[in-house]
Every structure is written in structure tokens, then in C-alpha cells.
Amino acid sequence: MADSKNKFYITTAISYPNGAPHIGHAYEVVATDAIARFKRLDGFDVYFQTGTDEHGLKIQQTAMKRGMTPKELVDEVSPQFKNVAEQLNCSFDRFIRTSDKDHYEACQELWRRMEANGDIYLGKYEGWYSVRDEGYFSDDEIVTDPDGTKRSITSGAPVEWVVEESYFFKLSAYQDKLLRLYEEQPQFVSPETRRNEIVSFVKSGLQDISISRTTFNWGIPVPDAPKHVMYVWVDALANYITGCGFPDESNPRRDFWPADAHIIGKDIIRFHTIYWPAFLMSAGIELPKRVFGHGFLFNRGEKMSKSVGNVIDPLELVQSYGVDQLRYFFMREVPFGQDGNYSHEAIVNRINADLANDLGNLAQRSLSMIAKNCDGKIPEKGAYTDADLALLKAAYALPEKSRASMKDFALHTVLADIWAVVSEANRYFATQEPWILRKTDEVRMQTVLYVTAEVLRCIAIMTAPFIPTSAGKLLDILAVDQNSRMFADVSENKALKSGDVLPAPQPIFPRYVEPEEAEN
Numbered sequence: 095m096a097d098s099k100n101k102f103y104i105t106t107a108i109s110y111p112n113g114a115p116h117i118g119h120a121y122e123v124v125a126t127d128a129i130a131r132f133k134r135l136d137g138f139d140v141y142f143q144t145g146t147d148e149h150g151l152k153i154q155q156t157a158m159k160r161g162m163t164p165k166e167l168v169d170e171v172s173p174q175f176k177n178v179a180e181q182l183n184c185s186f187d188r189f190i191r192t193s194d195k196d197h198y199e200a201c202q203e204l205w206r207r208m209e210a211n212g213d214i215y216l217g218k219y220e221g222w223y224s225v226r227d228e229g230y231f232s233d234d235e236i237v238t239d240p241d242g243t244k245r246s247i248t249s250g251a252p253v254e255w256v257v258e259e260s261y262f263f264k265l266s267a268y269q270d271k272l273l274r275l276y277e278e279q280p281q282f283v284s285p286e287t288r289r290n291e292i293v294s295f296v297k298s299g300l301q302d303i304s305i306s307r308t309t310f311n312w313g314i315p316v317p318d319a320p321k322h323v324m325y326v327w328v329d330a331l332a333n334y335i336t337g338c339g340f341p342d343e344s345n346p347r348r349d350f351w352p353a354d355a356h357i358i359g360k361d362i363i364r365f366h367t368i369y370w371p372a373f374l375m376s377a378g379i380e381l382p383k384r385v386f387g388h389g390f391l392f393n394r395g396e397k398m399s400k401s402v403g404n405v406i407d408p409l410e411l412v413q414s415y416g417v418d419q420l421r422y423f424f425m426r427e428v429p430f431g432q433d434g435n436y437s438h439e440a441i442v443n444r445i446n447a448d449l450a451n452d453l454g455n456l457a458q459r460s461l462s463m464i465a466k467n468c469d470g471k472i473p474e475k476g477a478y479t480d481a482d483l484a485l486l487k488a489a490y491a492l493p494e495k496s497r498a499s500m501k502d503f504a505l506h507t508v509l510a511d512i513w514a515v516v517s518e519a520n521r522y523f524a525t526q527e528p529w530i531l532r533k534t535d536e537v538r539m540q541t542v543l544y545v546t547a548e549v550l551r552c553i554a555i556m557t558a559p560f561i562p563t564s565a566g567k568l569l570d571i572l573a574v575d576q577n578s579r580m581f582a583d584v585s586e587n588k589a590l591k592s593g594d595v596l597p598a599p600q601p602i603f604p605r606y607v608e609p610e611e612a613e614n
């Protein structure tokens with residue numbers, strides 16, 4: 095058996111390319127990228143997949159409105175999602191599109207296996223259907239407007255009565271198995287609050303679900319029943335196994351399955367923690383280890399909507415603030431798993447306080463002192479004082495601390511712990527006053543500058559998953575070898591070597607200046 099111990103497979107949800115990418119999409123792919131990079135730097139063999147979910151009625155209808163075919167629409171919009179992920183410096187290994195050929199094959203095989211297991215039957219579906227939600231609602235889930243229009247209570251979308259021949263999946267047969275799964279694998283649904291919601295939902299009873307449609311044709315055909323296309327969620331969820339080459343057992347990515355984590359938004363947690371494991375159990379495929387539902391980002395507390403006019407293009411944010419700045423804001427500002435807000439002021443505050451002042455100034459001040467007073471070389475170190483040892487100890491403890499927080503995907507805690515060391519280093523630098531030592535005790539000055547540079551090295555490695563370009567620059571100006579930038583290198587054994595020549599220091603974290611101030 096191949097060694098799968100060191101493998102780590104992580105995915106985002108796949109986005110609907112029926113409109114341009116928004117900040118919620120950017121948030122999800124950046125967070126997932128930070129986890130993927132973290133694991134790589136921690137020595138794992140990582141496979142990271144993101145992509146677009148291209149079938150379904152919604153896409154077909156948007157295409158019709160725009161006078162194009164569904165394929166033309168997704169071919170135009172899907173690359174915009176890929177571009178956003180690339181512009182945000184996300185290190186995905188595959189950008190999957192559900193219109194990819196191998197995905198058709200994977201979906202049809204998944205279907206055949208569920209059918210062979212006796213879980214698919216032909217029936218008639220009728221009910222209140224919402225095009226916008228691509229789902230049916232029961233009588234108690236809809237309201238009637240004064241003008242007679244019926245709407246879904248949860249989404250507000252209009253619904254219509256639809257009767258169609260449809261294949262059904264016996265979800266009802268999986269209630270006990272799912273409850274056992276949540277019991278035996280408590281982290282399967284994370285965070286905890288989401289798990290509680292799902293457990294009580296499943297306890298209240300599961301009904302079979304309709305998994306094919308005959309009312310439109312933009313989807314993957316059901317095997318041997320070409321009138322039917324698969325319900326878009328069967329198709330969409332299967333993307334995760336397509337990525338591992340399913341059903342080809344000899345595919346080089348085969349061993350990445352089961353996935354370690356599906357990172358998704360809280361609105362689609364039921365699909366991922368009820369439907370998905372039930373489909374997989376039915377088909378005899380191993381289950382993913384974990385589904386993590388993150389919160390939503392709001393614009394000053396308001397939901398994004400085209401009518402309010404507050405839908406923000408992530409590329410504009412990148413333009414205004416910078417890639418690493420935006421990534422840092424996303425990961426530091428909102429406890430991962432909870433909802434959060436963004437605003438210009440909040441982003442600027444993070445950039446200027448945490449990046450420019452705390453980390454940027456420390457690097458700039460210490461490294462320019464080294465350039466001037468130590469001949470541009472890593473300083474010599476004399477005997478360590480308690481203060482030196484305490485700071486170094488805190489820096490070397492970061493990998494272990496971060497790993498512990500990462501077990502719960504607490505990205506904000508990882509950053510808070512790193513920044514606690516940044517603050518400690520700032521206090522150390524201010525208390526040790528190397529600019530005074532320069533005149534009174536040069537040996538001690540060198541030691542203080544050495545310790546500061548060594549702590550900066552550790553901080554740079556630890557921040558690399560979050561702000562990869564800036565962390566890389568900081569490591570460059572510390573002359574750290576490209577092959578010594580892993581978490582395992584955050585240790586005394588790999589400490590900077592006195593006498594190594596440093597390149598000229600450059601500022602890495604510019605302050606954000608309002609455009610009107612910059613003009614004056």
C-alpha cells in the first residue's frame with residue numbers, strides 16, 4: 095500500500111460562474127490557500143483543488159438572458175474565477191471545471207455505483223420549485239404574497255408548482271448511518287456549532303431526494319436515461335473525487351482520497367455533510383475526513399447584493415491594497431468559522447498597524463542598523479541574556495503552537511500568536527536600545543541585532559502561508575536559502591550564520607496612504 099500518511103488533500107467549494115466572482119469567493123480561496131501552504135511548509139504532500147460548478151438551470155437561464163449558450167457563458171466566466179484565484183496568489187494544483195471530460199466520466203460512474211447499490215429509483219416529483227435556489231420546498235417552507243406569488247421563506251425566491259419524472263436517491267435509508275458518522279467522527283462537521291445544527295436536522299428525519307431533471311438539459315446525462323440530466327448537486331459534489339482520478343485506481347492522485355478537508359461556506363453545509371457522505375456510502379467510497387463551514391463576509395454588516403450596489407470586485411481590492419495586504423486582512427480580521435465584516439477603514443487599519451508598523455518597521459529599523467553598523471553582514475553573537483533567550487524561545491515555539499491552532503483551522507489564532515512574537519520583538523528592540531549600545535557596547539549591540547534578525551527569520555517563515563510574497567522578500571533580505579524556508583527550519587539548528595553577507599535592506603510593508611493624501 096502506498097504511504098498516504100504525509101498526503102493532504104484540500105478543496106474549496108466550486109463556484110457558480112453565472113456572475114462575476116465576489117469577495118466571498120476571494121475569501122474562501124485565500125483561506126484554503128493559506129491552509130494548503132501551511133501544510134506544504136509543514137512537510138505534507140498537498141493537493142489543493144478549486145474550480146467552477148457549471149451546470150444547472152440557473153446557468154442555462156442566465157445564458158438565455160444573455161443570448162448565448164450555457165457553454166459560451168461558462169467559458170467566458172469560469173476564467174474570471176481562475177484569474178481571481180491566481181491574482182490572489184493561490185497555489186491551487188487543479189482548477190476543475192464540471193464541464194471537464196473526466197468529470198463527466200466520474201459522475202456517471204458514481205451514479206452507476208449508487209444505482210447498483212439499490213439506492214436510485216424512478217418516481218414522480220412534484221412540488222414548489224425555486225429556480226434561483228435550484229431546489230424544491232415543502233408547503234411549510236413557502237409564503238404567499240398579497241398578489242398570490244409564492245416564495246421560499248428562507249431565500250425569498252419565487253417558487254412554482256412543478257411535476258416531473260425524476261430519479262430519486264434513498265436518502266431516508268442513511269439517517270442512522272449519518273448519525274453514527276457524526277458520532278464516531280465528531281470533526282466531520284466543523285466547527286462545532288455547525289455540527290449541532292446538522293445532527294438535529296438529521297435526527298428530525300430525512301426524505302429521499304430527487305436527483306435528476308427532465309425540464310432542462312444543461313447537465314451531465316444520467317447513464318442509460320439520456321432524457322434526464324443529473325441534479326446539479328450530484329454533479330457538483332462529485333468534483334472532489336474527479337480530482338483524484340476516480341474511478342481510475344491507478345491515477346497518480348488516487349492516494350489523495352479521502353480528502354482531508356472540504357472548505358465551504360455555511361450556506362452549503364447540508365449538501366456537504368448529509369448528501370455527500372450518503373452518496374459516497376452508497377457508492378462504497380471512503381468519506382472525506384472533514385467538512386469545515388466558514389462564515390460569511392459582509393460589507394459593513396450588510397449582505398452583498400447587486401441592488402444595494404455593494405458587490406465588490408476582489409481585483410479592485412487587490413489594486414487598492416495589495417495582494418498580501420488583502421490576504422492578511424481576510425485571515426486576521428475574522429475568526430475563521432464566524433461571520434465577519436470588511437470596510438475600507440478596517441482594511442487600512444490592519445495594513446498600517448500590523449504590517450507597516452509592527453512588522454515592517456521592526457524589519458526596516460533592525461536591518462538598516464545591520465547594514466550600517468555590521469558591514470552588511472549577519473552580526474556576531476555574544477553571550478545571551480535572559481531577554482535574548484526568552485524572545486528566541488517564543489519564536490522557536492511558533493511551529494508547535496501554530497500546528498495546534500491549525501488542527502481547528504483557527505487561522506486568526508495562528509496569526510495572533512505570530513503577532514504576539516512580533517510585539518515581543520518590538521518591545522525587546524525598544525528596551526535593548528541597540529542605537530545607544532552602538533556607542534557604549536558594540537558587542538552587545540551586535541548580539542541584539544543578531545537576535546532580532548533571527549527572530550525575523552522565524553516570523554517570516556511562519557507568515558509565509560498567509561503573505562507569501564512579502565514573507566519571501568523578508569527571507570531574501572535575510573539571505574535565507576530557498577531550501578531552508580520550511581517550518582522545520584524554525585529552530586536553533588538552522589539559525590542565521592554570523593558573517594553571512596546580506597543584500598541591501600528594502601522596505602517590504604508600505605503604509606497605506608489615502609489617494610488624496612498621496613496627491614498632496
Ligand code: ME8
Nearest residue numbers: 107108109110118147330331358359360389390391
Ligand atoms: O454554492 N462570504 O457556489 P457559489 C463568504 N456552486 N463566503 C461566501 C459568501 C460570502 N459573502 N458568498 C458565498 C455554490 N460564499 C455551489 C457550491 S460545491 C460542490 C458547490 C461561498 O458560487 C459559498 O458559501 O454560490 C460557497 O462556499 C462559495 O462561496 C461558492 O459559492
